[in-house]
Amino acid sequence: MNSGKLTKLAFVIILVLVVAALLYNPIVKNIVLGLDLQGGVHVVLNATNEDGTTPSKEDMKQLKMVMWERVDELGVTEPSIQLSGQDRLIVELAGIDNPDEAVKLIGTTAFLEFKNSDEETVLTGKDIKNAKAVINSTNNDSEIQLQFNSEGAQKFTDLTRSLIQQYGPEHPKTAIGIYLDGKLLTNPVLNEVISGGEAVITGNRSFEEASNIAALLRGGALPVSVKIMEKRTVGPTLGADSLDKSINAIIYAFIAIVLFIILYYKVPGLIAAFSLLAYSVIVMGALVAINAVLTLPGIAGLLLSVAFAVDANVIIFERVKEELRNGKTIRAAIEAGFKRAFWTIFDANTTTLLAAAVLFYFGTGPIRGFAVTLGIGIIASMFTAITFTRFLLRTVAESKIFKNTKLYGA
Secondary structure, eight states, rough: HHHHHHHHHHHHHHHHHHHHHHHHHHHHHHHHEOOOHHHHHHEEEEEEESSOOOOHHHHHHHHHHHHHHOOOOOOOOOOEEEETTEEEEEEEESSSSHHHHHHHHHOOOOOEEOTTTOOOOOEEEEEEEEEEEEEEETTTOOOEEEOOHHHHHHHHHHHHHHHHHHHHOOOOOOOOEEETTEEEEOOOOOSOOOOOEEEOOSOOOOOHHHHHHHHHHHHHSSSEEEEEEEEEEEOOOOHHHHHHHHHHOOOOOHHHHHHHHHHHOOOOOOOHHHHHHHHHHHHHHHHHHHTEEOOHHHHHHHHHHHHHHHHHHHHHHHHHHHHHHHOOOOHHHHHHHHHHHHHHHHHHHHHHHHHHHHHHHOOOOOHHHHHHHHEEEHHHHHIIIIHHHHHHHHHHHHHHHHOOOOGGGG
């Protein structure tokens, strides 16, 4: 019995260490640093109306909003976008490997049109609520899924019903051409009435191309014409010294926390240290997965979430100590301790998540980035504390290698 539990415990610990070691380099290489820590590309756009006149203040504000939507949908890229004078917009993007591609993305007009066989525009990008790139599981082709707003959905349903009733399924006259900036993307023929407010754009394109088009459609068409006046790379606003100090702060804080919980809580503290390691891998992996740009506000969010991760473990361990002092066995104390601590941890983290959600919804730039990293960290801390820490403590108790309650801080 004991040997089996010890083997399971050793296997889990070794697995965590191996996974952390294997993922370290890929995570470090794929984490993109922000403008404040790494620098990026600086682009100056000049805006004009179609008749060559200077845009209004409202048009320039709308142009700025569209740019935000295009480059910072999740609030994790933290660009610098600001108006300059009456007709210029300055855009700075961090960690850009291909500046020309970035400039192409932010400068595209992205005017979407749906045209019937007579080349009459029947819907436009204003009727689109959402757009996203997906991989078709049947043929592995990249597609763009469109979701219409309520008005657009009704228009599209009425249009397809009218064409099917007039010409019948798969008739050439039922073709609906989809154009982006006047260029035909696809010209599908209807075989049935399309309702539900959704459509799919197919075609031979890479997933990256489909993602770029979807981002443009989500952001919307530019309210004015833009011309690139300047494009250059810029250095970090805070310098390498700030990055080094931030990394050192994270390392020292992590070491101090681990030493404290081990010295104070003994065996549970050692287990919590492995949970924090698993937590770190989950959080950093999630940031890489969503292409987050790490800035000083983001680092602050991560450090704060580490505090929440430790706090969850402390609450659990204190409850376990109380149960041990009341005379329960180690296994019974662990079960009762987790049961008593769960709702406290859940309530505390839920309220913080709500605060992060408010910051994300109402904030912009660094504030949204802080909210995203904090939210990811809180979810990861709850998961590791309630599942991973509990599993390891149970395994240790069942193996009976540490029988003295003093080794559990009691």
